[in-house]
Amino acid sequence: MKKLFVAWMVVGIALFGYALRLYPPVDNPRVTSTFGEYRPLGSRGPHFHMGVDFSTARRIGIDIKAAADGYLDRVVIDKDDIYGYVVILVHEGGYKTLYAHMSDFAPAVKEITDDLEREFNGERVVVQFHPDDIVFKKGEVIGKSGSTGEAMKPHCHFEVRDEGEKVSYDPMLFLVGVPRPIDERVVIDKISVDSTVMSFVDGGEYEFKGDFPKLEILAYSIGNGNRLGLKDIKYYLNGTLIYELSFSKIDWLDFGNVSYVYDGEKSRMNVEEYVAWYRLYPIDMEANLSMIKVNRFPEVKRFPDVSNIKIIMEDAWGMKKEAKIILRRVEN
Template structure:
């Protein structure tokens, strides 16, 4: 039974990976990942609920349906976080959302022009009858832009469940090539509020029964930084805490302080976000938390933080904690 279950899980994962094609023509280049911290926008600090893909900073690039599906709605709004939006429903049970669009596909333009002429520049949401307007995989649903809070034109792409209560990590369901210049980078470590450079096997001091550890770690790709897929904290090889950014509920859109420290910054040009590896607020992305039963750590503890990038590669940070 265990072998059958494992096989079914592998098959299910393979089907998910095959479910979607690139929403951008040519080489798919990721510029921001799912679950990253965002500090700007009129909805306040929030999780990045999709992945961003490059259009080489050009507006007007066709944005493509990632699978066969019908039009659920369009959102016409240049000022909201998402800007202009198209949402499709797919036979596989998922919905996809495409944001920051500069324009819409030809078969939608008449509707857009009609409602804009009637209602003007205010936010407009138009819902469509089920299965009334279809798009084939690879067909343009709109064009890249920087409506909403986008600093540069790009493709913002989300995968949601059919009732739009959960967003899923697109990197788990798309074939996203790893750039040749991608490198894992640890940019800082915080222990009990004090900042340090990370040095492998270094001894760091802490107070109290156990330390509050936070780490700023990313994948650097050229001038972009890509957030992590998951982090696991071990004390003396014992798993203590696990953050997994495979999915985020929509009702946790603003619950970023459960995962990131409050000095995190992301404004389109700067990105510095420390992942909290200790319990602070309740979040569904925290998959394992042993701190309530941990008690007091020994005076000297070996620490390991296993970081997984969006391509499934793992990197281990190792250091030692000693009580002051």
């Protein structure tokens, strides 16, 4: 009986938290970037990727559709910002969906924005709508794909925010009908201990200095031929979970705090490749970031001379990979 009650509570929380069901904003959805990825560039500086990218087969003019029933909250036209042409809808529960890099808006929206665009000629325009103004049904076309803003190629950037737009959630928590990539796999490619980069060998032994190893990993998920950011990384020291990075939601106050999670010296991104090095240690013991779910480094203080490390990585579709290494202290 008690068990059943607990189970109901868990279901209740899950439903309460993410009750909104969203459908992919493009037909034949293929995810090309995941939530929480590292973005080294942009007019706003290095930052976290606050949404999911869907392929539009590198084409401009593909239909972008409302992910659920809702009303138009606002439209942003800003060629100099990272997002370019943006549509933001409001749905049940106050959740908002955002669609960026668009090339064009739906006719009802265009009637209003075309005049403003001419009037303000290249300046940032934000048009706020009233809930009764323009309503969209799930699947209705809200605009066309493009590469406005700082998109390296045409695609649809899709975001989910809370009512106050204080946090963005991983859209995968809400999305239904996004197929798993057929080539899906989780990869740990390289490892860095105290700034020495080495190939990763499962069960391998690595040396470290000082109180704890400055451990970093080059790890990712493969999906549709792309390297995708991971959803979750758990780090165990001698069987105890001491550090966890988890990308379920990111506070907008943390938008630029990428250096806590990624090593900016080693990480990079361009059209050809996405290389993201995850830091598996806190650069600031007191830091309280939305994606650092567990940090027991302040309690552990000093690793044993021989430390058994287990790392469990998980991707956006829940595929897991476990890696084990031994870290041996060589000097103080």
